Amino acid sequence: MTPPSGRFQRRFDPRHWLSDLLAGIVVGAVTVPINLAYGTLAGVPVAGLYAGILPILVYALLGSSRQMIVTADAALATVVALSLAPLAGGDPARLMLLASATALLAGGICLLGHLLRLGFAADLLSKPVMVGFNHGLAVVILLSQLPKLLGLPSPHGGSLEMPMALWQGRGSAHLLDLGVGLGSIALILGCRRFAPRVPGQAIALLAAVLLTYFFALDRAGVVVVSAVPAGLPTPMLPWLSWEDARAILPVALAVSLLTFSDSTIIARAFAARNRYRINANRELLALGAANIAAGLTQALPVGASGSRTAVLEASGGRSQTAALVAAVVVIACLVFLTDFFRFLPAAALAGILITAALSLIDLEEFRRIWRFGRIGLVGALLTLAGVVAYGMIEGIALGVLFSMLNLLHSLAFPDDAVLGEHTTGDYADLALSPPPRSVAGLLIYRFGAPLIFVNSGRFRDRIE
Numbered sequence: 001m002t003p004p005s006g007r008f009q010r011r012f013d014p015r016h017w018l019s020d021l022l023a024g025i026v027v028g029a030v031t032v033p034i035n036l037a038y039g040t041l042a043g044v045p046v047a048g049l050y051a052g053i054l055p056i057l058v059y060a061l062l063g064s065s066r067q068m069i070v071t072a073d074a075a076l077a078t079v080v081a082l083s084l085a086p087l088a089g090g091d092p093a094r095l096m097l098l099a100s101a102t103a104l105l106a107g108g109i110c111l112l113g114h115l116l117r118l119g120f121a122a123d124l125l126s127k128p129v130m131v132g133f134n135h136g137l138a139v140v141i142l143l144s145q146l147p148k149l150l151g152l153p154s155p156h157g158g159s160l161e162m163p164m165a166l167w168q169g170r171g172s173a174h175l176l177d178l179g180v181g182l183g184s185i186a187l188i189l190g191c192r193r194f195a196p197r198v199p200g201q202a203i204a205l206l207a208a209v210l211l212t213y214f215f216a217l218d219r220a221g222v223v224v225v226s227a228v229p230a231g232l233p234t235p236m237l238p239w240l241s242w243e244d245a246r247a248i249l250p251v252a253l254a255v256s257l258l259t260f261s262d263s264t265i266i267a268r269a270f271a272a273r274n275r276y277r278i279n280a281n282r283e284l285l286a287l288g289a290a291n292i293a294a295g296l297t298q299a300l301p302v303g304a305s306g307s308r309t310a311v312l313e314a315s316g317g318r319s320q321t322a323a324l325v326a327a328v329v330v331i332a333c334l335v336f337l338t339d340f341f342r343f344l345p346a347a348a349l350a351g352i353l354i355t356a357a358l359s360l361i362d363l364e365e366f367r368r369i370w371r372f373g374r375i376g377l378v379g380a381l382l383t384l385a386g387v388v389a390y391g392m393i394e395g396i397a398l399g400v401l402f403s404m405l406n407l408l409h410s411l412a413f414p415d416d417a418v419l420g421e422h423t424t425g426d427y428a429d430l431a432l433s434p435p436p437r438s439v440a441g442l443l444i445y446r447f448g449a450p451l452i453f454v455n456s457g458r459f460r461d462r463i464e
Contacts, residue, residue, distance in 0.1 A: 016318040023317030024325020026199055028052075030311050031071060031326055032333045033205035036228070036341070037352040038077035041144065042300055043085050044096045045225060045341075048072045050233045050299035052330035055290040060320035060327075063286035064279040065267040069308040069323055070290050074356055075137055075258060076301045079392050081144070083251045087244070096298055098248060101238040103302065104295025105245075105252035110260060110288030119264075119280030129399035130261065131365045132380035136387025136395055141357035148350035151177030151223055159388050176222050177347040180208055184351030192355075197314055201352050208348035209340050223346045230338040232331065233297040254393040255301045259287055263304035270309055274318075307359065375406055414449035416462055 031052045039048020051072035059070035080099050088095035113119075143162040147154045151174025152166070184204040191200030211217060218224045240248070260283065267278045287303070294302045312322050369376045379402045387395030417429040420436030427444060428436045445463065449455055 016316075017321060019316035020319055020321035021325055023312050023315035024322035025329060026197070026315040027069060027308055027312050027317070027322060028326035028329020028333075029202040030199040031069075031308055031330055033201045033349070033352055034305075034307070034356065035072045035330070036205075036225075036344075037349040037356070038072040038074060039300065040225060040346070040349050041074075041141070041353055042077040042080035042095075042099065043088075044080075044092055044099060044300070046228050047096050047099055047298060047300045048077065049228065049330060049334055050297050051294055051302050053232070053299075053327050053334075054293040054297050055299060055302040056323050056327040056330075058293045059286050059290045060323040062282070062289055063267075063320070064277075064282045065271060066276060066319050067270050067274065067309055067312055067317060067322075068263070068267050069305045069312060069326065070263070070287065070302050071305050071308065072300045073262075073303050073305050074141060074353070074360070075133075075262065075392070076255060076303055078137060078140055078144075079251065079255060079258075080300060082140075082391050083254075083393060084248065087247055097238050097240070098244065099300050100295045100298050101240050101244070102248050102252050102255060102295075103291045103299065104238060105249065106255040106259065106301055107288045107291030107293075107295060109252060109256040110284050110291060112288075113256070113260070114281055114284035114288060117281050119284055126376075126379070126399075126403045128369050128376040128380040129383050129396070129403055130265070131362075131369060132383030132399055133258075133387060133392075133396060134360045135380075136384040137392070138357040138360040139384070139388050140392075141353055145350040145353045145357075148223070148346045149178060149181040149354070150174065151221070151347065174221055174223075176217060176220055177345065180211070180217070180222060180345045181347035181351045181354075184208060184348045185355055188351065188355045189358075199311070201355075204348060204351060205344065208345050209343045212343040212345055217345065218343065225341060225344050225346050225349060228334075228338045228341045230335065232334060233299065235296050236298065238295060238298075250393065254396060256288075256291075258396065259291070259301070259303035260284060263287055266304040266306045266309060270313065273313075307356065379403055379406065408454065411449050411452065412454045413458065414447060414455060416448055417446050419444040419446055 032049070035048040035052045036045055037048070039045040039051075042048065056069060056071055059068070063070070080095070080102070084098045084102065085095055088098055140159050143159045144154070146162070146166055147169075150166070150169075152169050152172060184207075187204045187207065188200035191198045191203060212222065212224065264278070264280055264283055267283060271278045290302050294300065308326075312326075315322075366377060366380060369380055379399055382402050383395050383399030385395075386398035390398075417431065419427040420430045420438045421427055422436045429446075430436060430438065447459055447462075451459055
């Protein structure tokens with residue numbers, strides 16, 4: 001359906017064209033190194049860049065957020081790396097096929113959710129689960145990038161085996177790689193701290209490329225990224241066998257739930273700050289279409305990028321015109337600048353990913369969850385441990401299962417109270433101090449949950 005003209009104008013507001021143009025250039029400059037880093041993390045660098053073209057354009061046309069950027073993100077790139085890379089058997093072409101097919105399936109699931117009006121599904125991932133997931137993701141990314149930062153080959157095994165593998169290989173660390181990586185981290189964090197509007201990731205990428213080119217760091221042993229093919233992606237339908245389709249279906253389900261939940265949180269946060277509202281069901285449509293666009297253009301699965309959206313807002317962007325400009329910047333880089341990427345050190349991309357992981361860490365969130373309810377903190381820590389020890393999908397499943405059991409416990413054993421009347425006319429628990437006055441000849445009982453089969457016995461016992 002064609003959106004009403006008023007909504008269309010708000011998404012592409014001509015009053016802000018100059019600020020949107022400048023913001024779009026900045027967002028595009030940031031998107032190129034970050035998407036390249038996420039593609040490298042997933043094992044298919046160019047697929048990360050492809051995720052910065054058509055998916056951004058599709059969401060800009062269909063989404064209800066005026067500012068959100070939908071492209072490759074850390075969580076989805078890590079899902080590809082951990083869940084799909086083992087299925088590819090070390091074949092980059094097959095990994096790209098599996099990643100694009102997963103995006104296509106996830107997009108179809110989101111579209112089905114839109115038709116069934118399942119926008120409420122975003123609430124399946126509770127706040128503690130999301131906090132635990134984000135911190136688990138940060139740990140996984142940090143551990144996975146340390147070998148590249150040290151110039152070491154990536155060891156086999158999961159996150160738990162990584163520290164021992166790094167310790168055993170410490171004697172082979174390459175100081176030039178470490179220097180490039182730490183320099184990139186310092187540059188990005190310095191820009192973030194002292195010049196927030198400066199695209200630190202783009203500056204770090206450019207500085208690393210120039211250093212490698214002029215000082216021949218690659219000849220001195222610094223590891224550079226693999227060549228990125230020039231040109232735009234060729235639209236194609238990723239055909240899979242039934243065995244592969246069955247293998248990636250659980251991954252696609254997790255991607256769709258994670259994408260929609262995280263994107264809804266980000267969209268609502270920026271909408272609240274800028275005084276407009278988000279349509280959750282329309283978000284399902286837009287995210288589904290964006291992932292289908294990613295699947296058809298050999299890109300990684302896509303979701304909302306909080307960092308790129310924040311850059312857009314901080315740079316003065318007020319409508320999706322900035323997103324369109326950002327996509328044009330990515331296209332220009334793919335057409336004209338891919339030769340420069342062959343001088344890009346892998347340690348610089350590791351530095352970009354490490355700073356992205358550090359931005360996910362907020363220990364104050366655990367303190368807030370503890371103050372709200374200790375059981376929520378258990379769920380957050382359980383999700384974090386599941387992501388690090390077993391994997392992204394397993395960690396999410398563990399967190400959701402714990403949340404469901406906690407919800408069932410709350411329904412089966414709800415808070416209840418006998419109420420009395422205050423002098424103000426309000427009613428409160430008789431256990432409070434000072435206690436309200438009992439109503440003569442009347443017992444007022446409050447049961448803190450809907451009366452259903454799991455709590456009917458408790459309700460009867462308490463009444464009796």
